[in-house]
Amino acid sequence: MGVVSQTFFRKNCVGCNYNSTNHFQSLEVCSRELTSTYAREKKLGRFTSAMCDKLKDGIHLTTDLNLLKDCELVIEAVFEKMKLKTELFARLSEICSSATIFATNTSSLNIDEMSAALHKREYLVGMHFFNPAHIIRMVEVVHGKHTSAKAVATVFAVCDKMKKLPVLVGNCPSFVFNRLLGVYLNQAQKLLYQYGMFPNDVDALLKSFGLMMGPCTVADMNGLDVAALLKSEHNYPLNPIEKELLRLKRLGRKTG
Known part of the structure; x- marks a missing residue:
């Protein structure tokens, strides 16, 4: 609100x-x-x-x-x-x-x-x-x-x-922006859990292309609980990092 x-x-x-x-x-x-x-x-x-x-x-x-x-x-x-x-x-x-x-x-x-x-x-x-x-x-x-x-x-x-x-x-699942954003965030998260990059490095890399915020900052601002709920609505699986952060109740900016 x-x-x-x-x-x-x-x-x-x-x-x-x-x-x-x-x-x-x-x-x-x-x-x-x-x-x-x-x-x-x-x-x-x-x-x-x-x-x-x-x-x-x-x-x-x-x-x-x-x-x-x-x-x-x-x-x-x-x-x-x-x-x-x-x-x-x-x-x-x-x-x-x-x-x-x-x-x-x-x-x-x-x-x-x-x-x-x-x-x-x-x-x-x-x-x-x-x-x-x-x-x-x-x-x-x-x-x-x-x-x-x-x-x-x-x-x-x-x-x-x-x-x-x-x-x-x-009217379609996730409309236009979030359909694109979902792919973008998933690929960015793969850099974390498959290739061992740090969130700050991923954000810095993608911001160098002119983006206002990096993907990790976007996920942190939106809240991982919201992202998880949206994935469940459309039967999309959670990745290992999301599962662990949700288990720890580390949901992003809203939880500090």
């Missing part, structure tokens, strides 16, 4: 935490993450003090889904699990206006299956942001077989206001 809400500093936005066992603690974590991001971006010179203040004033964190009832666009960014996403959309469909457009930040799940949870499944569209969402301009806009032209046009208009670059793609 946090990384997406940060991109809305030109407009007000409601950030609603969903399905947490400890709502108060979870909102505190979200607030700390946002504050940490503002401080880091200000230090790097990418955000001004005025932008940070506007972000803080424009994002309202809550656990009350009813506050979304009058929103024109609701962007879902919960954990990458179909059951969780469909449960949320079923609830939102009862709460929100019949004209509300729903966007999912899924990076690989079937949006046609997801849209069945809505009263108007034509109003669901994929809106896949890339980490870090407040820096990377590209957004995959996913058009399912039920998605209406109005939903796509709405998301394109919002992307334009956010200074994002929307790219229209079809």
Whole structure:
């Protein structure tokens, strides 16, 4: 939720935490993450003090889904699990206006299956942001077989206001970017467990081709638990390094 809400500093936005066992603690974590991001971006010179203040004033964190009832666009960014996403959309469909457009930040799940949870499944569209969402301009806009032209046009208009670059793609496993990313990460990981290279060396090698981040940094930022879940959704096997890190609960940046 946090990384997406940060991109809305030109407009007000409601950030609603969903399905947490400890709502108060979870909102505190979200607030700390946002504050940490503002401080880091200000230090790097990418955000001004005025932008940070506007972000803080424009994002309202809550656990009350009813506050979304009058929103024109609701962007879902919960954990990458179909059951969780469909449960949320079923609830939102009862709460929100019949004209509300729903966007999912899924990076690989079937949006046609997801849209069945809505009263108007034509109003669901994929809106896949890339980490870090407040820096990377590209957004995959996913058009399912039920998605209406109005939903796509709405998301394109919002992307334009956010200074994002929307790219229209079809609904297929992992869409376009993650299909390519999966092959890229798997080959990079082979350099680690088959040829004994160190993560920093792999990243430095591939960054020399002009990439902003190396593959090990990308995996660390996204979280190995998320990658493992996506692989299981599509019956892809885990490699030895992933299995060992998951066993040790070393999931990347989120676990330190």
